[in-house]
Amino acid sequence: MALEHAVLEDLRRVVGREHVIEASNDLRIFERDASIEGAAPDAVVLPATTAEVSAVIKIASKNRIPVVPRGAGTGLSGGAVTIHGGIALQVTRMRKILEIDPVAQTALVEPGVVNQELSLVAASHRLFYAPDPSSQKACTIGGNAAENSGGPHCLYYGVTTNHVLGMEVVLADGSVQWVAGDAPDRIGLDLCGVLVGSEGTLCAITKIKVRLLSTPPSVATLLAAFSSIDAASQAVSAVIGRGIVPAALEMMDKVTVGAVEAHYHAGYPTDAGAVLLVEVDGIPESTRELMAAVRNVLAENQGYAMREAQSPSERDLLWAGRKGAIGALGRIKPNYYLHDGVVPRSRLPQILSAVGEIGVHYRLPVANVFHAGDGNLHPNILFDLRDRDVLPQVESAGEEMLRAVVELGGALSGEHGIGLEKNAFMPWVFSADDLDAMRRVKDALDAHGIMNPGKIFPDPQRKAPHLAGRTGLAIEAKWW
Amino acid sequence: MTTEPFARLSDDDLATCVHCGLCLDACPTFRQTGLETESPRGRIYLMTQWKRGQLPFTEDQARHIDLCLGCRTCEAVCPSGVPYGRIIEAGRSEVEQMRRPSPKRWLARTALRQLLAKPRRLRTFGAMTKAAQSVGLTSIARSGRQLPKLRARFQPPAGGIAPAIGPRKHRVAFLVGCVMPILYPQSHEAAVKLLQLAGCEVWFPRAERCCGALLAHNGDLEGAERLREANMEVYRDSNFEALIVDSAGCGAHLKDFYPELTGRVKDLSEWLVEIGLPAPERDVKMRVTYQDACHLAHAQRIRKQPRDLIRALPGIELIEMRHPEICCGAAGLYSTLEPAMSARILEEKLDDVESTHADVIATANPGCQMQLESGLRSRGSTMRVEHISELVIRAFLH
Numbered sequence A: 001m002a003l004e005h006a007v008l009e010d011l012r013r014v015v016g017r018e019h020v021i022e023a024s025n026d027l028r029i030f031e032r033d034a035s036i037e038g039a040a041p042d043a044v045v046l047p048a049t050t051a052e053v054s055a056v057i058k059i060a061s062k063n064r065i066p067v068v069p070r071g072a073g074t075g076l077s078g079g080a081v082t083i084h085g086g087i088a089l090q091v092t093r094m095r096k097i098l099e100i101d102p103v104a105q106t107a108l109v110e111p112g113v114v115n116q117e118l119s120l121v122a123a124s125h126r127l128f129y130a131p132d133p134s135s136q137k138a139c140t141i142g143g144n145a146a147e148n149s150g151g152p153h154c155l156y157y158g159v160t161t162n163h164v165l166g167m168e169v170v171l172a173d174g175s176v177q178w179v180a181g182d183a184p185d186r187i188g189l190d191l192c193g194v195l196v197g198s199e200g201t202l203c204a205i206t207k208i209k210v211r212l213l214s215t216p217p218s219v220a221t222l223l224a225a226f227s228s229i230d231a232a233s234q235a236v237s238a239v240i241g242r243g244i245v246p247a248a249l250e251m252m253d254k255v256t257v258g259a260v261e262a263h264y265h266a267g268y269p270t271d272a273g274a275v276l277l278v279e280v281d282g283i284p285e286s287t288r289e290l291m292a293a294v295r296n297v298l299a300e301n302q303g304y305a306m307r308e309a310q311s312p313s314e315r316d317l318l319w320a321g322r323k324g325a326i327g328a329l330g331r332i333k334p335n336y337y338l339h340d341g342v343v344p345r346s347r348l349p350q351i352l353s354a355v356g357e358i359g360v361h362y363r364l365p366v367a368n369v370f371h372a373g374d375g376n377l378h379p380n381i382l383f384d385l386r387d388r389d390v391l392p393q394v395e396s397a398g399e400e401m402l403r404a405v406v407e408l409g410g411a412l413s414g415e416h417g418i419g420l421e422k423n424a425f426m427p428w429v430f431s432a433d434d435l436d437a438m439r440r441v442k443d444a445l446d447a448h449g450i451m452n453p454g455k456i457f458p459d460p461q462r463k464a465p466h467l468a469g470r471t472g473l474a475i476e477a478k479w480w
Numbered sequence B: 001m002t003t004e005p006f007a008r009l010s011d012d013d014l015a016t017c018v019h020c021g022l023c024l025d026a027c028p029t030f031r032q033t034g035l036e037t038e039s040p041r042g043r044i045y046l047m048t049q050w051k052r053g054q055l056p057f058t059e060d061q062a063r064h065i066d067l068c069l070g071c072r073t074c075e076a077v078c079p080s081g082v083p084y085g086r087i088i089e090a091g092r093s094e095v096e097q098m099r100r101p102s103p104k105r106w107l108a109r110t111a112l113r114q115l116l117a118k119p120r121r122l123r124t125f126g127a128m129t130k131a132a133q134s135v136g137l138t139s140i141a142r143s144g145r146q147l148p149k150l151r152a153r154f155q156p157p158a159g160g161i162a163p164a165i166g167p168r169k170h171r172v173a174f175l176v177g178c179v180m181p182i183l184y185p186q187s188h189e190a191a192v193k194l195l196q197l198a199g200c201e202v203w204f205p206r207a208e209r210c211c212g213a214l215l216a217h218n219g220d221l222e223g224a225e226r227l228r229e230a231n232m233e234v235y236r237d238s239n240f241e242a243l244i245v246d247s248a249g250c251g252a253h254l255k256d257f258y259p260e261l262t263g264r265v266k267d268l269s270e271w272l273v274e275i276g277l278p279a280p281e282r283d284v285k286m287r288v289t290y291q292d293a294c295h296l297a298h299a300q301r302i303r304k305q306p307r308d309l310i311r312a313l314p315g316i317e318l319i320e321m322r323h324p325e326i327c328c329g330a331a332g333l334y335s336t337l338e339p340a341m342s343a344r345i346l347e348e349k350l351d352d353v354e355s356t357h358a359d360v361i362a363t364a365n366p367g368c369q370m371q372l373e374s375g376l377r378s379r380g381s382t383m384r385v386e387h388i389s390e391l392v393i394r395a396f397l398h
């Protein structure tokens, strides 16, 4: 539904004519994120300052228009998809690193700053920003905070919420607030903790103060091959069981390794059933000791062809391969669908074999690449949207996998958020009372429900998304 | 010529994009605008919708294709192997067929074809730009001002052969090309000298013409094809180990469009690292930074070799700028056709360049060289731009 002329004029007055997109053909280009959902906004607005964000939200609030914050659109759960239309509030023009304090080891950034850019700039102070989602070369710190994103190195360092010290946010009425601040501990009511991970449903984040860490003096990265994904999962359980917490512990199966090698030529063994990528860091002596311990456990658990990166560039290449893995799957099929359920680590062998069986049952290829150390799965179901009839199969397979996760005592999402893709499953894990408590927080902060409607909570007015933003083959979307 | 709309765009090529977004921040136009419509993913999505008949073709949306630099940074970072270079060239040529003719584009394109047919006319380009100015086409006029001071045109040696210095180890052909011999004869001279020093006998095919890169990048695939055929007549039955190219744009085009030469087209730095140069004869005491030419770094994936050549120079200090792999905004005719966006991209580049406090920026493509020179000039900077061949030859007494 197009916005009224007067509203558009108001928006243009705030951010400038060229920063309001309202041509319907162009709006279609904004209908998706990196998931397969799609629904076009009624306008895209690109503010440059907090004051502009506040003014835009005031206009939206007055006219009861949905506001959906949008960073880089790399989200994997449809969070930035404007399912109820309204304004896509794209913060990508707000990309300044406002301050790096090398003594306090903090940075103050605008929400559109790209994750990797922050680490790049911090590196000149021998500091880094620890949460490193695999999408870090494109995703924004604002998006990370909204999704409470994780990454390979979050096994040891903790996820985004552990690194956010405070935020400036604009609430649904347009008011600007600081939550938490400089103190190392959040004192009083932890509002910051509530807002991190709120997926744009409570506020728009306009500034983020994050903790930076000193670059560890030494790092060791090990690649190990296993004959099967089962053997690799046993090894992961064994490492953790010995009380070893590596900085990162990642798994890729054979399908994934094949796709990754085709682009990165990083030297991953394409004939192995699965590989583990293990990293430890710290002072040189402890790194050496820890790596020796890891090698022992892996060897005891049928690990072979172990190779340690000999140079920083070799290490970078191994990581580039791991971080580009989901994108690389495009070499096999043009579309992927993934859930990121989490299971207790001891259940990894069981859940992976269940996932494998579900794939076989639906005759759909599945590629596993995930944060094994956290038990955080990413089974990618691979398909081609241009094939008729494949979509309902993909849908059922995904749902079954997630159900298997929950049955094993797991959670719906490790890091990608609930968004649009999993809100219907919330009642699987939360009681009506739990959901009601969350709903009351939402109502208190956003009385008219304009902030990112249709996300997280089961949506009674759910509209069918235009799946994968129209494939050209008129697939009738029937999701749940 | 095809009638089905968007026939040149391959649906399978387009379908390799999984919409992951990992390419977004690598794209200079996305970095400037923050807009999905000015990102690789957005452009691929747009062309996919056009191809599948889900969005009508409009001149307004064709702007998003115009604004693409064709720098192919997205292609280099895309883990899914999206052949963006192929997609955008096909997309451009379709767009040129669908759109209403615009006087500005027509003039630019005609000028280009004329120039490429008779490169000597570049010398009269100055006169043309005055004409352009008189009809209000200031951006074309500005590109006239971007031209470096012209020296004597590069002349291949009599007989078309430059002999190896010392024992002959290789026989190579050298692409003289259309723009380089006129704008940057000194780069060619240095390149040829380096090849001779490395033991190459260098052959200059007489009937060789422009490789067609500039035409292809601007949607004139037919014109490029005609040039390819003419050139293959020259190369086909000749005996040479490699065709050496010292202009990145030409090298990329030859590698993509001349299947018969597969494996034999070599960028100068690629080849010199492969065969090895003799030991340097003197110090090159300079602070240098290296700007990746897009068509070398992204289209040909050559980033290490030029740096290896520079680091091997005794006394040299190589300082990396922030984001050396990001385009400077030159991109062939782009700086003429899209002066506003080109200037924004250049400004960010110049900031990064200047913060290195280098004496010289080395690069490997005439377009980048011109763009950076004119940018530095307008900032009153004393920093110089040199082709990598000019930098490396400094280490040799010649």
Ligand SMILES: Cc1cc2nc3c(=O)[nH]c(=O)nc-3n(C[C@H](O)[C@H](O)[C@H](O)COP(=O)(O)OP(=O)(O)OC[C@H]3O[C@@H](n4cnc5c(N)ncnc54)[C@H](O)[C@@H]3O)c2cc1C
Binding pocket: A033, A034, A068, A069, A070, A071, A072, A073, A074, A075, A076, A078, A079, A080, A091, A111, A132, A133, A134, A135, A138, A139, A140, A141, A142, A143, A144, A145, A146, A147, A148, A149, A150, A151, A152, A199, A200, A201, A203, A204, A205, A206, A323, A326, A327, A415, A416, A419, A452, B020, B021, B022
């Ligand atoms: C290849 C690939 C690999 C990935 N790997 C990981 C991984 O390892 N770990 C991980 O956790 N995630 C991963 N992701 C998911 C995704 O990158 C993260 O969720 C990321 O944090 C999203 O950031 P974004 O800027 O793209 O946000 P968007 O997709 O634009 O938005 C995501 C959500 O955040 C909200 N939002 C965005 N900006 C703001 C703001 N300023 N204020 C309020 N709300 C806002 C949006 O409304 C939306 O709900 C991956 C994605 C891809 C495509």
Ligand code: SF4
Binding pocket: A327, A330, B016, B017, B018, B019, B020, B021, B022, B023, B024, B040, B041, B044, B074, B077, B078, B079, B080, B081, B082
């Ligand atoms: S072009 Fe490549 S990197 Fe960019 S969105 Fe498509 S698949 Fe991802």
Ligand code: SF4
Binding pocket: B026, B027, B028, B029, B030, B039, B040, B043, B067, B068, B069, B070, B071, B072, B073, B074, B075, B084
């Ligand atoms: S070729 Fe360059 S400008 Fe064009 S989409 Fe790719 S990165 Fe952007």
